[in-house]
Amino acid sequence: MKRLIFGTALLSALYTGAYAQDEFVVGIPSPPDQTTTVFIDSLTKSPHLSEIGISIKTASIQNYSIPDNYKDALISGEFDFAFYSTEIISAFSELELPYAKFLDLPLIASDTAEMASIQNSQYGDVVVAEIGQTGVLPLAFWYRPTTQLISTSQIDSAKQFAGMKVIAKDALASDLIEEFGASASTLPQSESILALQRGAFEAAEWSPYGSTDSKYWGSVAKSAIVDFRMPSGFFVVHQDLWVSLTEQQRVAFRAAISEAELAAQESRDELSLETVADLRTNGIKVLEFSDPHFSNRNDIWNAVVQTWLKQGLKDGPAALELYYSTIRSIPENIEKRGDIIPNIDESSPIYFASDRKRENARDLERGYGLRTGGVPPFSCGKVSYVEKPTRSLGRVYADLIELDGSLLEDYASCVNAISRSANTFDGEVNIYIFMDIGILCPQQ
DSSP: OOSSOOOOOOOOOOOOOOGTEEEEEEEEEESOHHHHHHHHHHHTHHHHHHHHTTTEEEEEEOOOOOOOOHHHHHHHOOSEEEEEEEHHHHHSSSOOOOHHHOOOOOOOSSSHHHHHHTTTTTHHHHHHEEEEEEEEEEEOOOOOEEEEEEEEEEOOSGGEEEEEEEEEESSSHHHHHHOOOOOOOOOHHHEEEEEHHHHHHHHSEEEOOSSSTTTHTTOOOOOEEEEEEEEEEEEEEEEHHHHOOOHHHHHHHHHHHHHHHHHHHHHHHHHHEEEHHHHHTTTTTEEEOOTTTOOOOHHHHHHHHHHHHHTOOOOEEEEEHOOOOOOHOHHHHHHHHHGSSSSOOOOOOOOEEEOSSSSSOTTTOOBBBBOOOSOOOOOEEEEOOOOSOOOTTSOOOOOOOOOOEEOOOOOHHHHHHHHHHHOOOOOOEEEETTTEEEEEEEEO
16 A cells, blocks of 8 residues: 555553554454455565564454454554454444545446555555544455355356345445345354355355465355455554554564565456356356346446445445546556446536527627526526637637526526536536526536
């Protein structure tokens, strides 16, 4: 994660951690998955840390019943660093964390490489800043294994999920699965395979803990939709500890953590490929949501967007728009997902509105006279877009300013038209005064 660390960092006189002894404890999930293990191995063996006498040991993160205990464990020094999911951080924070939560949404990336490009872009910078407001500082992304949708029957089309009973890992995945017409419930992964064997469910979201894990599922699975989602998380430190370290220690940790993050990212990429190979070896049919023969990409993406907007987060639409902007900025991602990204070449429409008498049917600039007595007339309409204005630099535009479409002559019609246009372009309506005409322009 080559980015600045954001957050409100206060010097701590209260922190009770063991940093003075040059030994630091990292809280890890139990059991750790393969990518987390790679991260820890890289960190504990880092020469950046050993050269200045820093040692790392690990401790299992307990399943606390009270969310605040996760944050308290960092404050008290039970562990100094930890792997926390967005769900955990959200539980002890009053913030909605829409940008971080969006990264846990299924089907927002076609493969692990695309997901990494999103995390290491301006989108990732915003997420880091967002998490930094919770009292913990994210020092790296926690690259966890991708999840698959395992089915006990042969699946040839996404439409076959309609009517199925499916196990999801959390409410966000449940909401999306239900958009496909299935009914979804959440269960721990340890209970999922037994539920499938008993026939209580017909499919389950599953994430591998190792490349041979698919053999265990081969006893019940017939099909697997791979790369369903790539859940994110963070390697965090409490801000009070971080500012208590010496600059030499912070520099060493940044270097060591950056190398560990890269090793974990590469491990996730490899594990994703190994999982697909092992699924096929065990006779499980491998499918992808991005395969046009399996599903209609636009239908799937509409389900993703509807699932996200139904979460009701205040800045949910803004997170979606930043995602679109991020995809547009990465050429290789445009090739993968360009067909679902809204067109950005269309100019924001400009509307005029006037309460004056119209005298010229064509020219909007000179077409309106003075305000008359009595109830003033009202009209509005869309201004015709001129791609190449016929004017020299610094000179006033001299050609006709014309109406694009029909003239609207009542307040309600004008408000409805301008509101719809503003919603389409996801912007506020700005009012400009042009001669005696009010120009209303939804800004993109």
